[in-house]
Amino acid sequence: QKEVEQDPGPLSVPEGAIVSLNCTYSNSAFQYFMWYRQYSRKGPELLMYTYSSGNKEDGRFTAQVDKSSKYISLFIRDSQPSDSATYLCAMSPRLNNDMRFGAGTRLTVKP
Amino acid sequence: DVKVTQSSRYLVKRTGEKVFLECVQDMDHENMFWYRQDPGLGLRLIYFSYDVKMKEKGDIPEGYSVSREKKERFSLILESASTNQxxxxxxxxxxxxxxxxxxxxxTRLTVT
Incomplete structure (x- = not known):
């Protein structure tokens, strides 16, 4: 079993839809949780960074962490075609070390 | 904004060649990392460095080495490139x- 599981998709939604992306994990020591967006042939770009459980909102993006269920989510409201990308979850037990990534979910937002 | 640059976007090398990949960051960060990304496997850590001249093995260091002579620069070296790299x-x-x-x-590296 992988430490971090992420549905690879692909996921296709119409413009304006609410998108839900999820990851589950097995290591209860994870405390730092991140979501990255990666456009085709580019490096990952940090979207959201949260510590421990709870919610964090930034514009159209909301990250949720449920440590009791070992489950994290990224919600995208009013999705746009420019949101079409691969989304990677990442998590680590300590600062700057042992970061584990999901395999990524490929999202397409259709106009 | 943090800027991390890599020496090449695309590289084609032959089996057995020694390959150098360079990375430079302009934010005075102490920590630097090298990953490889493969379909279905996600990102896997090869090596990381906490400071100049310091290095630690990641999950898949075999066939790779690194060098960090200056804080802003972290190099990945493939000693003898193979197709599985x-x-x-x-x-x-x-x-x-x-x-x-x-x-x-x-850097998208192809070894033929």
Whole structure:
């Protein structure tokens, strides 16, 4: 079993839809949780960074962490075609070390 | 904004060649990382460095070495390239006391 599981998709939604992306994990020591967006042939770009459980909102993006269920989510409201990308979850037990990534979910937002 | 640059976007090398991939960051970050990214496998850590001249093995260090002579520069070396090292290579850096990493644009390496 992988430490971090992420549905690879692909996921296709119409413009304006609410998108839900999820990851589950097995290591209860994870405390730092991140979501990255990666456009085709580019490096990952940090979207959201949260510590421990709870919610964090930034514009159209909301990250949720449920440590009791070992489950994290990224919600995208009013999705746009420019949101079409691969989304990677990442998590680590300590600062700057042992970061584990999901395999990524490929999202397409259709106009 | 943090800027992480990598020396090449695309590289084609022959089996057995020695390959150098360079990464430079401009934010005075102490921590730097090298990953490879393969379809279905996600990102896997090859090596990381906490400071100049310091290095630590990641999950898949075999066939690779690294060099960090200056704080802003972290080099990945493939001593003798093999076809199974064909991959996307990503460099990242992170500031002290923070958990997030900032990535470069990646180098797509093909070994024939």
């Amino acid at each position: 064909t991959s996307m290579y990503l460099c990242a850096s992170s500031p002290p006391g923070r958990g997030e990493q900032y990535f470069g644009p990646g």
